[in-house]
Amino acid sequence: MQGVGAGAGAVSVLATPEEAAAQSSVKSLGPAAVPVTLTVNGKPMKTAIEPRETLLDTLRSKLDHTGAKRVCDRGTCGACTVIVDSKVQYACTILAIDAQGKQIQTIESLTANGKVHPIVPAFVNNDAQQCGYCTPGFVMAAKGFLDKNPNPTYEQVKDGLGGNLCRCGTYVGVRKAVLEAAKALRGGAGVKGASNA
Amino acid sequence: MPNYSWPPMNERKVMGKPHSRLDGFAKSSGRAKYPSDVNREGMLFGAILTSPHAHCTIQSINTSEAEKMPGVSAIRVTAPAGTEIQWAGAEIAWVAADTEQHAIDAMRAIQVQYRALPHFVSEERKSQAGTRAKPAGEQTTGDVDEALKAADAVAEGYYAIPVLAHSCLEPHGQVIEWKGDRMEYWPSSQAVSTVAGDLAQQLKIPASQIHVSMDYMGGGFGSKFPSDIWGAECARLSKDSGGKAVKLFLDRATELTIAGVRPSAYANIKVGGKKDGAITVWQSESWATGGFTGGGMPPIPYIYTGIPNRRLNHAAISVNAGGARAWRAPNHQQACFLTFAAIEDFAAKIHMDPAEVLVKNLGFTARAPLYERQIRLAQEMAEWKKLWHPRGDSGKSHIKRGLGIAMSTWGGAGHPSECRVKINPDGSVELEQGTQDLGVGTRTVVAMVAAETLGLTVPDIKVKIGDNSYPVSGPSGGSTTVGGVSSSTRKAAVHALEELFQKVAPSLKADPANLEAVGGKIQVKGDPSKSIGWKAACQKLGVSSISATGKNDPKNPMGLNTQGAGGVQIADVSVDTETGVVKMNRVVAVADCGLVINPKTAESQVLGGVIMNICGALMEERVMDETLGRVLNADMEFYKLSGIKDIGEIVVHMDVHPDNDKRGVIGLGEPAAISTIAAISNAVANAIGVRVPRVPLSPDHVLTALYGKNMERSRA
Numbered sequence: 001m002q003g004v005g006a007g008a009g010a011v012s013v014l015a016t017p018e019e020a021a022a023q024s025s026v027k028s029l030g031p032a033a034v035p036v037t038l039t040v041n042g043k044p045m046k047t048a049i050e051p052r053e054t055l056l057d058t059l060r061s062k063l064d065h066t067g068a069k070r071v072c073d074r075g076t077c078g079a080c081t082v083i084v085d086s087k088v089q090y091a092c093t094i095l096a097i098d099a100q101g102k103q104i105q106t107i108e109s110l111t112a113n114g115k116v117h118p119i120v121p122a123f124v125n126n127d128a129q130q131c132g133y134c135t136p137g138f139v140m141a142a143k144g145f146l147d148k149n150p151n152p153t154y155e156q157v158k159d160g161l162g163g164n165l166c167r168c169g170t171y172v173g174v175r176k177a178v179l180e181a182a183k184a185l186r187g188g189a190g191v192k193g194a195s196n197a
Numbered sequence: 198m199p200n201y202s203w204p205p206m207n208e209r210k211v212m213g214k215p216h217s218r219l220d221g222f223a224k225s226s227g228r229a230k231y232p233s234d235v236n237r238e239g240m241l242f243g244a245i246l247t248s249p250h251a252h253c254t255i256q257s258i259n260t261s262e263a264e265k266m267p268g269v270s271a272i273r274v275t276a277p278a279g280t281e282i283q284w285a286g287a288e289i290a291w292v293a294a295d296t297e298q299h300a301i302d303a304m305r306a307i308q309v310q311y312r313a314l315p316h317f318v319s320e321e322r323k324s325q326a327g328t329r330a331k332p333a334g335e336q337t338t339g340d341v342d343e344a345l346k347a348a349d350a351v352a353e354g355y356y357a358i359p360v361l362a363h364s365c366l367e368p369h370g371q372v373i374e375w376k377g378d379r380m381e382y383w384p385s386s387q388a389v390s391t392v393a394g395d396l397a398q399q400l401k402i403p404a405s406q407i408h409v410s411m412d413y414m415g416g417g418f419g420s421k422f423p424s425d426i427w428g429a430e431c432a433r434l435s436k437d438s439g440g441k442a443v444k445l446f447l448d449r450a451t452e453l454t455i456a457g458v459r460p461s462a463y464a465n466i467k468v469g470g471k472k473d474g475a476i477t478v479w480q481s482e483s484w485a486t487g488g489f490t491g492g493g494m495p496p497i498p499y500i501y502t503g504i505p506n507r508r509l510n511h512a513a514i515s516v517n518a519g520g521a522r523a524w525r526a527p528n529h530q531q532a533c534f535l536t537f538a539a540i541e542d543f544a545a546k547i548h549m550d551p552a553e554v555l556v557k558n559l560g561f562t563a564r565a566p567l568y569e570r571q572i573r574l575a576q577e578m579a580e581w582k583k584l585w586h587p588r589g590d591s592g593k594s595h596i597k598r599g600l601g602i603a604m605s606t607w608g609g610a611g612h613p614s615e616c617r618v619k620i621n622p623d624g625s626v627e628l629e630q631g632t633q634d635l636g637v638g639t640r641t642v643v644a645m646v647a648a649e650t651l652g653l654t655v656p657d658i659k660v661k662i663g664d665n666s667y668p669v670s671g672p673s674g675g676s677t678t679v680g681g682v683s684s685s686t687r688k689a690a691v692h693a694l695e696e697l698f699q700k701v702a703p704s705l706k707a708d709p710a711n712l713e714a715v716g717g718k719i720q721v722k723g724d725p726s727k728s729i730g731w732k733a734a735c736q737k738l739g740v741s742s743i744s745a746t747g748k749n750d751p752k753n754p755m756g757l758n759t760q761g762a763g764g765v766q767i768a769d770v771s772v773d774t775e776t777g778v779v780k781m782n783r784v785v786a787v788a789d790c791g792l793v794i795n796p797k798t799a800e801s802q803v804l805g806g807v808i809m810n811i812c813g814a815l816m817e818e819r820v821m822d823e824t825l826g827r828v829l830n831a832d833m834e835f836y837k838l839s840g841i842k843d844i845g846e847i848v849v850h851m852d853v854h855p856d857n858d859k860r861g862v863i864g865l866g867e868p869a870a871i872s873t874i875a876a877i878s879n880a881v882a883n884a885i886g887v888r889v890p891r892v893p894l895s896p897d898h899v900l901t902a903l904y905g906k907n908m909e910r911s912r913a
Binding site: 052069111125127135 | 217218220221222223224225226227228229230231233234236242296297298364365366367368413414415416418448449635636637797798800801804805806807808809832833834838840841842844847
């Protein structure tokens with residue numbers, strides 16, 4: 001039996017971008033890099049990306065916002081969690097070009113301008129981290145969850161943070177951290193200006 | 198000879214008190230820079246072409262099209278025509294390009310013709326393994342046949358625990374940049390002080406040319422010791438691209454396919470003994486794979502090594518799949534599951550409480566009094582008397598609750614380690630060590646030891662680790678780190694303090710040997726009225742800092758660290774006999790430990806060990822496609838890790854008391870990560886009345902055990 005390797009002679013059944021553009025009134029971008037402006041943590045940032053690039057890769061490689069991590073790269077593990085227009089999202093499932101004109105909030109915003117969002121110290125206090133690679137995603141998921149559920153029960157925390165995975169086994173600390181942060185937020189500690197998105 | 202002994206338990210000011218990890222804020226704020234976060238000016242990205250076939254030869258490989266692709270700066274072939282490939286995912290060629298997309302495009306444009314060859318990937322089917330099964334030779338003690346005949350009861354069972362993937366969240370890989378003949382190397386590694394030497398050997402260059410930096414790393418679990426072929430090829434791609442930095446990390450599918458697995462284990466086991474619970478005989482026929490080179494026998498019977506009549510047969514099965522790497526407590530989970538499931542089945546056969554069978558036979562273990570104390574404590578914490586019931590006697594509801602118990606053993610002595618402590622004239626203290634913090638809290642622990650020794654607080658100590666220009670410290674494996682780094686730090690700090698005492702003694706009109714460092718002061722022992730503040734004391738150094746080193750020598754740890762940790766865990770589960778879903782209610786973990794430096798991170802280690810093995814018990818399994826010979830679930834949707842809701846409640850008891858404290862520091866990352874799988878399997882058997890022979894305890898495997906669907910006693 002003769003096999004063929006990963007790159008050999010792939011046959012495209014799709015129209016080329018040029019053909020697609022000719023058939024449609026929709027403006028076609030790429031395949032080469034195109035200029036984009038992304039509003040990250042309230043700040044417009046310009047870069048050039050290929051249209052196929054995910055928001056996650058753009059944040060990490062082009063904009064040096066490396067808090068969001070690339071782990072599964074297909075919307076399963078939550079390590080790349082960001083908040084886009086108040087919605088918790090996996091940055092690996094969004095194309096960067098589609099994120100233009102939207103408010104993109106990353107983990108870096110939680111400790112910007114000398115203000116610290118209470119979810120961050122809550123994770124430290126409760127040792128809700130070991131290697132820490134899943135942690136920024138968890139922190140952002142927790143922030144998005146608390147934005148919508150300011151007074152959660154323990155059971156709701158377990159449901160609400162179900163979209164993130166950890167390999168070191170920090171879940172017990174995460175549960176406690178989210179409840180502690182909720183309490184701190186209700187007390188109003190340190191939230192002002194923490195979110196500049 | 199200075200006195201290095203740990204301060205008495207009740208006199209410690211810093212050690213033994215919970216302390217938040219020093220890098221907690223950096224991690225929780227996303228500011229911590231992992232190797233995969235390193236971005237360099239003009240950095241290139243690497244991509245790897247891997248084999249789609251489990252067994253094949255490379256007929257031809259043509260990179261000419263790929264070389265013309267946009268942005269490509271270097272292409273290398275490591276499996277040229279004629280190479281025989283032994284597993285899917287094996288590396289064939291390497292590309293560096295200006296963007297990651299361009300690197301992947303070029304990788305896909307490399308044309309390879311393969312000749313596929315027959316493969317074998319299903320080691321559970323030992324009877325089909327043919328010459329790929331290598332018997333290890335029988336080990337016999339006593340008279341097994343006679344003991345089996347004489348036994349009041351013999352429990353016979355088939356047990357299977359699969360290959361798992363380490364599934365580190367930060368994949369294996371590195372960034373490498375050449376500056377002239379010097380190389381900057383940012384690996385995701387468990388071995389800051391040794392990985393440069395390993396890479397230098399591959400590249401045939403002096404190790405002194407390689408500078409390693411690694412402040413953080415995203416999980417290793419035993420799989421990240423070597424520099425690997427991707428380290429060497431990343432360095433070569435960088436060199437071929439004029440020294441520009443190259444970032445090369447495995448994608449998720451490749452990570453799960455070739456970056457390390459835990460070996461499987463399968464066994465037909467007989468355990469026999471008397472009606473009163475005394476075990477007299479063990480017979481096992483086991484087999485395992487860890488990849489192309491097969492898999493060794495787990496240490497069975499586990500812990501109960503003194504069973505008088507034993508016959509062990511084992512075969513290593515070679516498969517065409519990515520190879521094994523060390524796994525948090527190598528082979529112990531498998532041994533623990535095989536042993537404690539079989540003993541539990543014997544207990545059920547003679548209608549005895551399995552905890553009593555374990556206690557009855559403790560004479561066959563090396564630590565009978567310790568284990569008995571731990572078993573009783575765990576039983577109390579798990580409400581064993583109230584909740585345990587004879588196997589299967591769990592009521593009429595389709596939700597069945599059960600308890601299961603298992604034990605662990607581990608070494609955990611400190612590895613070779615050197616530490617440098619600097620005391621500066623301005624009073625600042627620096628601690629340098631070529632170690633790494635895998636997330637276990639190493640940074641925090643060494644700062645606590647230094648602060649305790651110098652009479653300071655943790656924030657007074659500036660910890661510098663993760664760099665191979667610092668004093669050499671061992672790789673983090675086998676739970677050896679905390680013992681090693683704490684002992685070397687203690688010694689270095691004692692040495693530095695002695696030098697400071699020499700400088701300060703005249704002003705206090707005291708003998709240097711009669712000084713102590715307490716509460717931010719240097720004072721005459723027991724006389725706080727004759728003291729000098731830390732900063733004032735350090736000013737007496739003039740312009741020269743003190744720089745003192747200390748070493749942990751594993752051959753003579755001087756009482757600072759030791760090995761030998763037992764542990765007992767009890768799992769409490771509910772099983773839905775209609776859906777086969779196992780729900781965790783609770784795990785109780787009694788963790789043996791020596792001296793605990795930071796209770797906060799120590800408890801996290803135990804929790805992590807338990808949680809990792811809840812995944813292993815209920816969800817994880819590498820699934821091979823027998824036809825294609827490829828990993829079917831090389832992603833995170835179907836290679837399942839448990840989530841925050843899946844783990845139930847976990848109750849940890851750190852066995853801190855003076856008798857244990859006297860032993861010195863003992864590593865505990867691994868002992869905590871051993872017995873959960875066996876305990877959960879036993880709890881499920883207790884709940885539903887039959888053994889589910891296969892881990893993971895997925896709905897499929899539970900229902901098969903309950904209703905006999907496609908059930909075969911053994912596939913061997």
